[in-house]
Amino acid sequence: MxxxxxxxxxxxxxxxxxxxxxxxxxxxxxxxxxxxxxxxxxxxxxxxxxxxxxxxxxxxxxxxxxxxxxxxxxxxxxxxxxxxxxxxxxxxxxxxxxxxxxxxxxxxxxxxxxxxxxxxxxxxxxxxxxxxxTLAGRDCLTEIDNRRRFEEVLEREWRRAGRGTGPMSLAILDVDYFKQYNDHYGHARGDQALKAVAKALSGGPHRSTDFVARYGGEEFVMLFPGTGAAGARELAETVRRAVETLCIPHEYSAIAPHLTVSIGGATSEDFQAPALALVEAADSMLYRAKAEGRNRVVWLA
Structure with a gap:
């Protein structure tokens, strides 16, 4: 070859x-x-x-x-x-x-x-x-699943949901003011912070079908098959609070003295559209969460 x-x-x-x-x-x-x-x-x-x-x-x-x-x-x-x-x-x-x-x-x-x-x-x-x-489907830094693996799982669960297994919810998480964190604390500490956030995410969802991955840079993604908007939003809020309680100092954040995250999410029961539509909807909610002040969850049902 x-x-x-x-x-x-x-x-x-x-x-x-x-x-x-x-x-x-x-x-x-x-x-x-x-x-x-x-x-x-x-x-x-x-x-x-x-x-x-x-x-x-x-x-x-x-x-x-x-x-x-x-x-x-x-x-x-x-x-x-x-x-x-x-x-x-x-x-x-x-x-x-x-x-x-x-x-x-x-x-x-x-x-x-x-x-x-x-x-x-x-x-x-x-x-x-x-x-x-690629073969491992793992992110080398955080040791959770990577974006490629997420895309595979999303397509699989999207097809399954299309056969009548219920709604699907997805959240995208972004670490607030992470560039400023890296600039002032150094990239070694930035890497440690991303590992800590990944651990907080991994400790959030508990069902075997729930899924978390590093989406890229300081962004992470959470997938909740069979979960409606209310339940998924509460799971996302739990993760947001879990990151806050880590109390990772961030003197250069404009919203808090510690590291925080913004989360945008969406829920779908229409599986005729491509799975990418759910990702785009969650991403637009993440944009809103940051525009409205960060360190919050914004959800589109």
Whole structure:
């Protein structure tokens, strides 16, 4: 079976280096280029399919170190491996890069064979990690089910509900002011906070058919098959209170001195529409919950 082509972002202010690296790698991979740190961040924001970044350290304006700090500070990009390619060749320089979170360090002038082999090694790790996450259906950070697994369960339960098993309710939960939490407390504590929220969610629903998963970033989802609006809303409220009682300090929240969550939910008894309609309805209620002040549950019956 042919492997899917992986995507590499090459970031270097020197055109000749971008050209050499692109020609070296584009035989087996899709290559995207950027000529500055600012442009690299724009590329990452626009393209969520980047698997690996080759990043120059010494660039005008934003340095490679600054770019890496920004990447590691963003939940959407923090897990993308970065290989520094640089003329800085002291042990101290390498230590700085690795301490910032770089996956590897290649010294200029680079040897094409070495670059190719190291790139292949890191892309293999990326491919294996994605395969394991997919097969396991688990989120590596929180150790609860992931979005892919949720989508599978939702489709299955939606079909079952269509055969007359009763209503279905769904809630989407968002951690309030989580970016501010990460910015001021650091991402290690941010990860710990997400784990604590996941544990609070997992302790909420008690029936074997109820389901919780990490939806992405600081969002989680709860599915309640066979549960009407009143019961599901009360379950969601129980989860909201459970997160509050964790009393995780959050000095930079605009609504409370501790970590809180906003929850939007919806209930459906019409299973002729696609299951995505229920997700969209819950998401619109989450938007309302945040617009109305956060740290609350808003439900659409």
């Amino acid at each position: 042919m492997l899917e082509r992986q995507r590499i972002l090459v970031v270097d202010d020197e055109r000749i280096n971008r050209k050499l690296l692109s020609e070296l790698l584009e035989v087996h991979h899709d290559v995207v280029v950027a000529k500055s740190g600012e442009q690299a961040l724009e590329r990452m924001q626009a393209d969520t399919g980047i698997d690996l970044i080759l990043l120059d350290v010494m660039m005008p304006g934003m340095s490679g170190h600054d770019v890496l700090r920004r990447l590691k500070g963003n939940d959407a990009t923090k897990d993308v491996p970065v290989i520094f390619i640089t003329s800085l060749n002291s042990v101290d320089d390498e230590e700085i890069g690795l301490d910032l979170g770089a996956a590897d360090y290649i010294i200029k002038p680079f040897h094409p064979g070495i670059v190719r082999l190291r790139v292949e090694n890191h892309l293999r790790f990326v491919r294996q990690r994605k395969m394991l996450e």
